[in-house]
Amino acid sequence: MTAVAFPIAGVLRLPRHAGLVDESVVAPVAGDRETPEIRAAIDRARLGDEAAFGHLIRTYERVVVRTALAALGRPEDAEDAAQEAFLQAWRHLPAFRGESSFRTWLLTIAWRKALDRRRSRLAWGKRSTITAADGDPFGDVAGAVPSPERAAIARDACERTRRAIAGLSPTLRDTLLLAASGEHTYEEIGSLLGIPVGTVKWRVVEARRLVRARTEEAHESRDRTSL
Helix, strand or coil: CCCCCCCHHHHHHCCCCCCCCCCCCCCCCCCCCCCHHHHHHHHHHHCCCHHHHHHHHHHHHHHHHHHHHHHHCCHHHHHHHHHHHHHHHHHHHHHCCCCCCHHHHHHHHHHHHHHHHHHHHCHHHHCCCCCHHHCCCCHHHHCCCCCHHHHHHHHHHHHHHHHHHHCCCHHHHHHHHHHHCCCCCHHHHHHHHCCCHHHHHHHHHHHHHHHHHHHHHHHHHHHHHHC
């Protein structure tokens, strides 16, 4: 996907799916020290350099969108939340003091924007059903079986898993989907959610246990009704 160059002032006017995420750009992973190039871009952006902030957007857009996706479930909503997060980050960048990494600071903004959007829409319970075509975040957890002859079995298993994940409490679901995205360490998830690392680990284990149990129960129920 080709990235789109845009001025900061126009960040909220990007059309959906306009190429916000450039998959060829790899952001520093959680726990990595920011490179001199990134630190220099942050310093220039704090002084009002739009080109430097554009570089930061291209660097972090993928992880920002995927973080929002864990809360919102739909790519178009996640992209909207990401755009709002980048605009807020630009406005508040002069106040950034480096007490946390820029990545953690930015992702915290993105997560809060995503939660605000979810609350305002009562998103999780009342939005349309997620489908594979939506690029739903459950795919990383549910997985898929590529063998053509097992496609029907795979679709059924994935759907049961999606329903089990959707039935989790918001605290367990959010933690599980952030972990399943592959973008975050437990330490970073703890920072985003404001909880200790031990609690993150417990939530992930408990969420996986519940999903497994509910998926197996649904499978057994389906087998009984088919007899």
